[in-house]
Amino acid sequence: MRATCWEGAKHIKVESVPDPKILNSNDAIVRITSTAICGSDLHLFNGFMPTMEHGDILGHEFMGEVVEVGRGVKKLKVGDRVVVPFPIACGACWSCQNGLTSLCENSNPNAWIAEKMMGHSPAGVFGYSHMLGGFAGGQAEFARVPFADVGPLKVPSDIPDEKALFLSDIFPTGYMGAEMCGIKPGDTIAVWGCGPVGQFAIASARLLGAETVIAIDRFPYRLRIAREKAAADVTINYEETNVLEALKELTGGRGPDGCIDAVGLEAHAPGLQGFYDRAKQSMRLESDRIPALRQAIMACRNGGTVSIIGVYSGFDDKFPLGSVMNRSLTIRTGQCHVHRYMKPLLKHIQNGDIDPSFVITHKMQLEDAPVGYDIFNHKEDECLKVIMRP
Amino acid sequence: MGIEIQREMGNGTQAPVRSKGRQNRVRARVGAEASVKEAPRHYTETYGKEKDALTSFLGWFSVGLGAAELLAPDLVARVIGVDEEENRGLLRAFGVRELIAGVGILTRPRPTYWVWNRVIGDTIDLAALARAMQSDDNDRARLTAATTAVLGVTALDVISAISYARGVPPAGGRAGHDEGSYQIPETVDGTQLLSAIITVNKPIEEVYAFWKNPQNFPLFMQNLESVKVSSPSRAHWKVKAPAGLSIEWDAELIQDEPNERIAWKSVGDGEVINTGTVRFRAATGNRGTEVELETQTKPKGGPLGAKIAKFLAAVPKTQMMNDLRRFKQLIEVGEVIKSDASAVPGIHPARPPKYNEMEV
Numbered sequence: 001m002r003a004t005c006w007e008g009a010k011h012i013k014v015e016s017v018p019d020p021k022i023l024n025s026n027d028a029i030v031r032i033t034s035t036a037i038c039g040s041d042l043h044l045f046n047g048f049m050p051t052m053e054h055g056d057i058l059g060h061e062f063m064g065e066v067v068e069v070g071r072g073v074k075k076l077k078v079g080d081r082v083v084v085p086f087p088i089a090c091g092a093c094w095s096c097q098n099g100l101t102s103l104c105e106n107s108n109p110n111a112w113i114a115e116k117m118m119g120h121s122p123a124g125v126f127g128y129s130h131m132l133g134g135f136a137g138g139q140a141e142f143a144r145v146p147f148a149d150v151g152p153l154k155v156p157s158d159i160p161d162e163k164a165l166f167l168s169d170i171f172p173t174g175y176m177g178a179e180m181c182g183i184k185p186g187d188t189i190a191v192w193g194c195g196p197v198g199q200f201a202i203a204s205a206r207l208l209g210a211e212t213v214i215a216i217d218r219f220p221y222r223l224r225i226a227r228e229k230a231a232a233d234v235t236i237n238y239e240e241t242n243v244l245e246a247l248k249e250l251t252g253g254r255g256p257d258g259c260i261d262a263v264g265l266e267a268h269a270p271g272l273q274g275f276y277d278r279a280k281q282s283m284r285l286e287s288d289r290i291p292a293l294r295q296a297i298m299a300c301r302n303g304g305t306v307s308i309i310g311v312y313s314g315f316d317d318k319f320p321l322g323s324v325m326n327r328s329l330t331i332r333t334g335q336c337h338v339h340r341y342m343k344p345l346l347k348h349i350q351n352g353d354i355d356p357s358f359v360i361t362h363k364m365q366l367e368d369a370p371v372g373y374d375i376f377n378h379k380e381d382e383c384l385k386v387i388m389r390p
Numbered sequence: 391m392g393i394e395i396q397r398e399m400g401n402g403t404q405a406p407v408r409s410k411g412r413q414n415r416v417r418a419r420v421g422a423e424a425s426v427k428e429a430p431r432h433y434t435e436t437y438g439k440e441k442d443a444l445t446s447f448l449g450w451f452s453v454g455l456g457a458a459e460l461l462a463p464d465l466v467a468r469v470i471g472v473d474e475e476e477n478r479g480l481l482r483a484f485g486v487r488e489l490i491a492g493v494g495i496l497t498r499p500r501p502t503y504w505v506w507n508r509v510i511g512d513t514i515d516l517a518a519l520a521r522a523m524q525s526d527d528n529d530r531a532r533l534t535a536a537t538t539a540v541l542g543v544t545a546l547d548v549i550s551a552i553s554y555a556r557g558v559p560p561a562g563g564r565a566g567h568d569e570g571s572y573q574i575p576e577t578v579d580g581t582q583l584l585s586a587i588i589t590v591n592k593p594i595e596e597v598y599a600f601w602k603n604p605q606n607f608p609l610f611m612q613n614l615e616s617v618k619v620s621s622p623s624r625a626h627w628k629v630k631a632p633a634g635l636s637i638e639w640d641a642e643l644i645q646d647e648p649n650e651r652i653a654w655k656s657v658g659d660g661e662v663i664n665t666g667t668v669r670f671r672a673a674t675g676n677r678g679t680e681v682e683l684e685t686q687t688k689p690k691g692g693p694l695g696a697k698i699a700k701f702l703a704a705v706p707k708t709q710m711m712n713d714l715r716r717f718k719q720l721i722e723v724g725e726v727i728k729s730d731a732s733a734v735p736g737i738h739p740a741r742p743p744k745y746n747e748m749e750v
Contacts, residue, residue, distance in 0.1 A: 003741065020742040023728040053731070055739030072724070092722040094591045094677055105591075106719045109732035112708050124729060127740065134731025134740040144742065146727065 002390065003057045003140030004369040009047025012370045017057065020136060020144035025072030028148035030082065032064040034161040035139050036387045037372050038169055039195045040264065040311045044128070045373050048265060048287070049313055051113060051131040060086035060126040061168040062138030063161060066148075075149045082152035084145050085338035086169045088124040088135060091150035095123075102335035107146065108133045117314065122335060139369055141390040153342045156350070162357035163349050165387060166200070171356050172341035174200025174262065177309035178208050180332035181258025188212040190247060190256035190299060191232075192292040194222035196359045196385045197309060198262035202230040203354055205260075214250060216243055218268065221382040229358040238295075239270055247299045255301035263292035264310025280317060287314030297323050308333035359385040366390040444550050445495060448508060451543065452492030459485030471532025472522050480518070487511055502554040509551050512544040585684035586707060588714040592721050594672050597679045598649045600721055601668050610716035610726065612709065625654070627664075637698060639664060661695035663688040683714060 005015045020029055038061050043049050063083035066076055076082070088108075089101035096104050104123035108114060111121035113131045124146075127137015136143065145152055155164045174197050181189055189205040191198050194217035205213045215226035215235045223235040236246050247256060268274055269291030277289035293308065297320050300306050306329055324331060348354050361384040364372050372386040459466050463481035467474040491511060494504030519537045522528050590597060600606055604617040604625050615628040615636055623643035631637050639660045645653035649670055656664040665686040673680050689695030716726045734743045 005739075005741070018742045018744050020730070021745075023730075023733050024725055026723070026725075053737065053739045055741055057730075057739075057741045090719075090723045090727070092591065093718075094589070097591065106715075106723050106727055109727055109729045111715055112712055115711075124727075130731055130740065134729040134738075136730040136741050144730070147723075 001141035002366060003136070004059060004366065005054075006044060006052055006056045006058055007054050010045060012045060012058070012373045014367050014369050015055075017055075017140075020142050022068065022070045023144065024146055025070040026147050026149065027070040028066050028073055028076050028145045028152065029068040030062070030064040030084065030138075030143050030145055030152070031067045032062050032138055032141060032143060032390050033081075034064070034165045034387055034389060035059050035062040035366070036165060036168075036170075036385060037061075037139070037369070037376055039197060039376075040128070041373070042377050043265060043311060043313070045377060046266065048281075049129050050117070051110075051129045053130060053134075056127065056130075056134075057136040057140055058127045059137035059139030059143075060128055061165060061170065062126075062143060063155065063165050063168065064143075066152075067142070069148060073148045076152060076154075080152075081155050081157070083155055083164050083167045083342070084126070084138065084143070085151045085153075085167075085172075085342060086125055086128075087122075087335060087338055088126065088133065088146050089150055089339055090147050096150070096339075099337055099340045100334075101337045101339040103337075110134055125335075139366065139388065141366070151339065153346065155346075159346075159349060160357075162360060162387070163355060164346070166196075166356040166359070167338075167342050167345055167349075169336065169338065170196045170359070170385075171200045171204075171345055172338045173197050173309050173336040174202075175204040175207075175341055175345060176334070176336045177201040177260045177262060177307045178204035178210070178258075180307040180309075180334075181205070181260065181305050183208045183210050183258060185209065186211045187257040188214065188251050189258045189260065190214040190216065190296070191226075191260045191262055192216045192296050193261070193263035193267075193310060194219070194226045194230075194235075195262065198222075198260075199226060199230045199359050199384070200356070201260045201262050201309065202226055202232045205258075206231045207348065207353060210258075212250075214247065214256065219379055222379075222384060225358070225384060243295055244299055251301070255299050255304065257301050258305045258307060259296040259300045261293045261296045261306065261308045261310045265289060265312050267292035267310075269295075277317070286317040288312045288316045290316050290319065294318065294320055297329065300327075300329055303328045303330075305330045305332060307331075309336070311335075360387055362386040364388045444546060445501065445505070448505065448543075448547060448550055449492050449495035449501075452488045452495060452508060454492075456485045456488030456490075456492055459488060461485075469532070470519070470522075470536035471529030473527060477522075484511075484515070484518075500554065502551070505547060505551040505554055508547045509544065512540060512547055515540050516544070581686060581688040583684070583686050584707060584710050585682060586710040586714050587680060587682040588711070588718055589673050589678050589680050590718045590721055591678040594649045594670050594679045597681060597721065598652075598670055600717075601652055601670075601681075602646075604654070606720075610720055611713045612716075627656075641666075661690055662698050663690065681714065681717070683710065685710075 001017060001019050002014055003017045005013050007013050022029065041058055044052060044058060066078050066080045066082060069076055069078060087102040087104065089096050089104040090106040093105040102123050107124035108121050110130055110133055114121035117131060124133030124135055126135050153167065178189065178201050183189065183205060187210050189210045191201045191213065194215050202213050202215050213232045215223060215232040216238055217223050218237055218239045220237065223237060226232040226235055234250060236243055265288035267289050269277065273291050277291055280286045281289050296306050308331065349356065361382060362372065364386060366388045369388060372388060375381050375383045376386050459481045463478045464474040466481055467477050488511065491504050491507045494507065495501040498504060516537065519533060519540065523530065523533050605619055607617050608614045613630050615630050618626040620626065624640065626638065626640050628636050628638045639656040640658050641654040641664065642657045644655045645651055651667065651669045653665065653667040667684045669682045671680045719725065719727050729740065730742050731738045731740045734747045738747065
């Protein structure tokens with residue numbers, strides 16, 4: 001089959017690789033009909049995620065048709081149309097049974113590597129480094145899906161791929177980011193980053209009843225989509241305005257009740273701070289650049305919640321813990337426990353509360369994946385979300 | 391600790407040996423009454439951070455000589471009376487060796503290895519000097535002086551090395567040995583200890599039943615080739631060793647307390663005594679069962695025994711932990727989970743393996 005492979009930093013190649021096969025009895029093989037490039041794939045693309053190997057197949061947002069099932073699979077049948085959550089979860093361990101599927105205790109065969117870097121291991125993830133399992137990803141013609149009875153969600157035939165695909169990651173991730181803010185009537189929520197996850201965080205804050213939603217980015221086209229499609233009330237371009245001042249003015253000086261970081265480890269910042277972080281990260285003196293997170297913390301109302309859904313990898317510098325501690329902030333974070341959000345969010349889609357396809361700006365063939373990565377990485381051609389068809 | 395191991399193995403009701411961490415946990419479980427009966431086992435640093443005068447001298451001597459040989463090999467060559475051009479590379483290499491040994495001696499709390507390393511280095515130096523002595527081009531008087539100096543240092547190195555090997559720091563050491571203090575067991579009689587712990591989301595009865603059958607062990611213990619059960623309390627174990635070899639022994643069930651503890655101990659005339667203990671405890675608040683695996687390998691005294699013990703213990707804790715993780719997968723999910731990369735031995739990219747790459 002053809003698959004999108006990581007061949008080193010900034011080097012993506014579509015290659016011919018062996019077809020996937022059943023390796024465990026609970027596996028299914030899915031023929032992929034739609035797949036997407038995630039913002040977090042750009043961290044792999046830019047070489048900021050450790051434990052990648054040349055030839056790794058990328059991609060953790062995909063859906064398709066079941067073409068083969070292992071002998072242990074009971075619920076899923078050949079021919080079912082499914083969307084697959086990005087964390088791999090067994091459904092049997094304590095974490096899975098308590099809804100924390102991105103912390104599945106059994107799905108990462110390389111848990112020992114993650115343990116060395118993070119103390120304990122999270123779940124395995126499709127196409128996202130060897131530290132998270134060494135599972136082949138879904139930017140390919142076929143994918144092997146472990147625990148087929150636990151993860152994949154059957155998609156009703158009247159829901160097209162474009163609407164269902166993002167249940168695999170970015171819609172639930174944005175939703176969890178908003179949910180972690182514990183939104184109450186009258187709350188103002190600010191979202192840093194208007195990439196696809198940020199857009200869904202904005203839209204989800206709306207779905208969850210936020211009074212005011214403020215979106216922060218530097219690309220006018222992304223801020224426009226935030227206003228027009230994701231229904232943000234106000235947008236702030238951080239290259240033009242002092243964000244902290246603007247947020248104070250917009251919230252009567254209190255600061256937003258919930259601040260969502262949908263940016264992650266490659267955050268940009270104007271001026272000296274941005275230069276400082278870029279220099280340190282390029283010299284590997286810090287693993288993550290965190291100016292957006294710093295700002296989200298500083299902006300947050302006393303006693304408010306900072307919700308982190310942008311991906312961070314390691315050890316960070318100049319983290320304003322004094323602000324967090326002295327002002328009783330709550331930090332909530334996590335890789336999304338996608339499994340628990342898929343059904344309720346599918347309902348929202350079916351009810352017409354939201355059409356997730358609003359983030360799509362580019363549709364391509366799988367063979368064009370290198371172009372897709374490139375324009376998404378450089379935000380060229382007003383790129384917000386690339387989906388691909390094998 | 392060596393004595394304690396013997397004592398505990400003798401009385402039969404105790405676990406064969408306990409690590410310090412386990413001790414604290416067990417105490418928490420059995421309560422105050424049992425804990426007052428136990429000997430105190432607090433750990434104190436047996437050797438102070440500051441070295442005795444002799445060891446410090448040898449460390450700094452190594453660093454000084456090493457730096458001189460590395461940075462000014464020509465000067466050193468002139469001092470000992472050999473040709474500068476010919477010996478520059480050799481002296482630099484010796485310099486690197488000296489520097490490494492010096493840093494090792496100065497930074498390790500108990501630099502036995504590095505002091506012995508110096509003794510070996512001295513031997514090499516002496517051999518090189520003897521060889522240089524045979525050439526007419528070299529200055530014999532200077533070489534003799536150099537040889538005498540090296541012999542003197544060698545004597546000091548040997549004194550230091552022997553006293554470390556005996557477990558006592560050389561005279562002048564600041565910290566002494568405290569009989570009552572906990573010592574890491576393998577430093578005493580070559581006994582190697584390993585332990586790891588995991589929590590599984592299954593009731594204790596089910597977990598105990600799984601471990602009751604040693605034939606289950608090769609399913610998740612990577613180095614274990616096979617276990618053949620000959621009677622309810624006897625089994626034959628076969629462990630993979632390098633170069634396609636294997637190590638085998640017969641083991642006997644020495645403890646079996648349902649839902650509490652199972653322990654095996656090797657019997658017969660092998661070079662080592664292997665003991666494996668697995669303990670079970672219900673995790674609090676319906677979190678399943680905590681399973682702790684502990685192995686102890688005690689050489690019987692022969693040189694081969696110590697080697698085997700070392701090999702078995704070279705299985706790092708990570709691997710024992712990985713074994714326990716596979717056990718967890720087996721009991722919670724029913725099989726060991728493979729990824730595209732982990733299905734293939736060695737390093738493999740995260741892409742579907744070819745059939746001929748996969749483990750059978």
